[in-house]
Amino acid sequence: MSTLEIKDLHVSIETEQGVKEILKGVTLTVKTGETHAIMGPNGSGKSTLASTIAGHPRYTVTSGSITLDGEDVLAMSVDERARAGLFLAMQYPVEVPGVTMTNFLRTAKTAIDGNAPAIRSWTKEVKEAMAQLRIDADFAQRNVNEGFSGGEKKRVEILQLELFKPKFAILDETDSGLDVDALKVVSEGVNRAHAAGNMGTLLITHYTRILRYIKPEFVHVFVDGKIAEQGGPELADRLEEEGYDRYLAGAGTAV
Numbered sequence: 001m002s003t004l005e006i007k008d009l010h011v012s013i014e015t016e017q018g019v020k021e022i023l024k025g026v027t028l029t030v031k032t033g034e035t036h037a038i039m040g041p042n043g044s045g046k047s048t049l050a051s052t053i054a055g056h057p058r059y060t061v062t063s064g065s066i067t068l069d070g071e072d073v074l075a076m077s078v079d080e081r082a083r084a085g086l087f088l089a090m091q092y093p094v095e096v097p098g099v100t101m102t103n104f105l106r107t108a109k110t111a112i113d114g115n116a117p118a119i120r121s122w123t124k125e126v127k128e129a130m131a132q133l134r135i136d137a138d139f140a141q142r143n144v145n146e147g148f149s150g151g152e153k154k155r156v157e158i159l160q161l162e163l164f165k166p167k168f169a170i171l172d173e174t175d176s177g178l179d180v181d182a183l184k185v186v187s188e189g190v191n192r193a194h195a196a197g198n199m200g201t202l203l204i205t206h207y208t209r210i211l212r213y214i215k216p217e218f219v220h221v222f223v224d225g226k227i228a229e230q231g232g233p234e235l236a237d238r239l240e241e242e243g244y245d246r247y248l249a250g251a252g253t254a255v
């Protein structure tokens with residue numbers, strides 16, 4: 001079992017108006033095998049947490065820690081984080097012009113594992129994973145994310161998740177912009193990755209609808225850069241009915 005531990009994390013960014021603190025003391029522990037949903041209104045800092053775990057240079061950790069089995073994640077480069085077993089599906093996946101999906105997947109897999117996958121079984125695995133995610137076979141020869149629709153990018157993210165087999169997946173708004181069919185396909189992929197690899201998942205979402213397909217054991221509500229409430233799946237049910245108004249009334253910030 002592995003543990004991703006976030007302790008009293010404070011994160012700031014540079015803005016034109018000066019330094020702004022976005023995360024104001026976040027403490028959260030995720031173990032492999034567990035699914036945690038991070039929910040909350042827009043602007044509450046959910047993506048900031050995801051980007052900080054991923055090592056985005058824009059975000060400065062002013063205090064607190066992130067460790068993976070005791071190793072300091074914040075001291076790791078972005079590549080080292082991936083090799084340590086962290087997977088981050090970005091809210092806005094980037095295009096990689098001139099690199100085909102096939103080459104990208106194999107290169108990334110090799111970098112993450114430290115050795116190249118056996119070609120025959122790898123090709124088969126990629127093919128099967130693509131079919132399960134209803135990604136057309138000709139995507140293999142297309143450039144990464146170039147001209148992909150929003151839904152196609154999300155499927156390709158989950159394809160990477162299934163192939164790279166991380167210890168921890170941080171999925172930021174994987175549900176945004178998906179129709180019900182695509183949401184189902186993507187959720188099934190996450191659930192397969194979960195079942196196959198004893199993965200820990202941080203599922204970040206504004207809406208509750210993805211939680212019909214992916215069942216978190218733990219729900220954390222983010223408000224104004226902090227966890228305002230924690231609970232089990234019943235908390236997500238309550239949010240579906242009540243929304244976030246109750247938290248915002250007390251937060252004193254416009255969002």
Ligand code: ADP
Pocket residue numbers: 013014015022040041042043044045046047048049058
């Ligand atoms: P969420 O994902 O919950 O919607 P974010 O983490 O994206 O929230 O944003 C949290 C807060 O930080 C918001 O007030 C947002 O405007 C601010 N913020 C995030 N990134 C930047 C940035 N690069 N420049 C200015 N403000 C930012």
Ligand code: MG
Pocket residue numbers: 008010024025
């Ligand atoms: Mg603090």
Ligand code: MG
Pocket residue numbers: 046047048091173
């Ligand atoms: Mg966000």
